[in-house]
Each structure stands twice: as structure tokens, then as C-alpha cells.
Amino acid sequence: MNGTMLRDMAVKARENAYAPYSGFKVGAALLGSSGKVYTGCNIENSSYGLTICAERVAVVKAVSEGEREFTALALAGSGAGFIYPCGACLQVLAEFAPRLKIEIVEASGDYKITSVKELLPRAFVLKQREEADGN
Ligand SMILES: [Zn+2]
Structure with a gap:
């Protein structure tokens, strides 16, 4: 599974979006x-x-x-421009993969690479967890 394949799967998954209110499919x-x-x-x-x-x-x-461990996420929004995961999604992603690589693809097929760590450098963690140092 390479980045191109993963990005293509995100674009394909967008077809199933149910977005009758915003019209913004992801x-x-x-x-x-x-x-x-x-x-x-x-x-x-x-x-x-x-x-x-x-x-x-x-x-x-x-x-x-x-599945509990993840290595990459591809994300495809609607129209031109790059979209980023919202804060709630970043927190949920950080629960399982605080250093997850994120590839964001826009309409032209151009893409950017970022990470959960970059977008949410200080995710909430309970102190009981071993990863509580926030690294
Ligand atoms: Zn979200």
C-alpha cells in the first residue's frame, strides 16, 4: 500500500459521503x-x-x-484547497496513533503531508496512560 493508493481510496470513499445539508463531501x-x-x-x-x-x-x-495501530491516513475533501481534520477527529486519531502521518489530497490530485503530532501537538491524555508524557 503506497501513498498514491491510499489517497485514491480516500477519493473513492468520498463518493459515499452523505452530505445533503452542507454539500461538502469528505x-x-x-x-x-x-x-x-x-x-x-x-x-x-x-x-x-x-x-x-x-x-x-x-x-x-x-x-x-x-485494529489498534495505524500508520497513515489519507483525506480527500470537496473542491479546491486542502482540508484538515477537525479538532475532534485529531483527538480521536491521537488516541491510537499520536504520530500518524496524514496525506491530504485536493481536487487537482495535489497533496500535502502532515501529521497528527503537527496538527495537534498537545493532545489530551489521561495521566494513567503510559503515553501521558505527550510524546
Ligand atoms: Zn472531524
């Missing part, structure tokens, strides 16, 4: 350490607060199938 593809890829899309709700982002859909699918 796709995500999360690569687990096992080599398996879990895709997600944003799923809106008429009660807006219940909307869930593509990234969290992918994480929830993965964790519910037993």
Missing part, C-alpha cells in the same frame, strides 16, 4: 499496521450535532474490527 482512508485499509466518509444528520466526520468513521470501523 473521504478518508486509514491504513492499519496490519496492512488493511479502513475507509470512511462524512455522514451528516438533520440534527447537525450528530454529524460524524470521515476520519472518525474510518477509526471506528477499524477499532471495531480489532
